[in-house]
Amino acid sequence: MAKLDYFSALISLFYPPVCAGCSAHVGSNVYLCDVCQAKAQRIVAPFCQKCSEPFFGAIDGSFTCGNCAHQKLHFEAAAAAYLSRGIVRQLVHEFKYGKKIHLRYVIAEWLYAALEDPRLQGRPFDILVPVPLHPARQRDRGFNQAALLADLVSQRASLPVKAVLERVRYTTTQTAFDRAKRMENLHDAFRLRKKGDVRGLRVLLIDDILTTGSTLSECARVLKHAGAASVYAATAARA
Secondary structure, X not given: OOHHHHHHHHHHHHOOOEOOOOOOEOOOOOOXXXXXXXXXXXXXXXXXXXXXXXXXXXXXXXXXXXXXXXXOOOOOOEEEEEEOOHHHHHHHHHHHHOOOHHHHHHHHHHHHHHOOOOOOOOOOXXXXXXXXXXXXXXXXXXXXXXXXXXXHHHHHHOOOEOOOEEEOOOOOOOOOOOHHHHHHHHOOOEEEOOOOOOOOOEEEEEEEEEOOOHHHHHHHHHHHHOOOOEEEEEXXXXX
């Protein structure tokens, strides 16, 4: 047995892997048991073709929600795989604010599921771009969750990660704002990094949570102004 395999087996012997949701014993390289995974609520049609806002009612065919119909969003579409409820919200919160960085593997799987969305599946992309944090917030948190997730998606999707955006204005929390206020709060909060070149590129933005789409839209606006051919977005969950 190779040295690395030996130590991995030894660690598993004394610290057997457990489910991130309920602490039940799970197999090696498994982070969520089947029971907890089943509690994660998938987003299914009908949902807004622009922002993935689910519609809980009877409707046939594709539609655009009222928010997107009355706002200019600069991305072509933003796909999310799961609703930010219950265990999904819990694990994302623990990942971002509890510094449980190992949970990135669970959340990256949810994010990767978003790439199976018909709006993204089979579409050629040139680069993945993680949504940046302001340097002060990243220092406080210790990492950028979007960058960690983008790195894992990159390995599965065989696409390069290019951190071409930077956040240059520290904004107050968005939680108390409606979509219009969020857009105003974020205006000119991002810019293209020096030597960042996206001219003619097909970009896929990566983030953990989609709430109103305001952050993704402002990032897409900057990228398109810099010459990006198209900008789509993928997130693990939709609030």
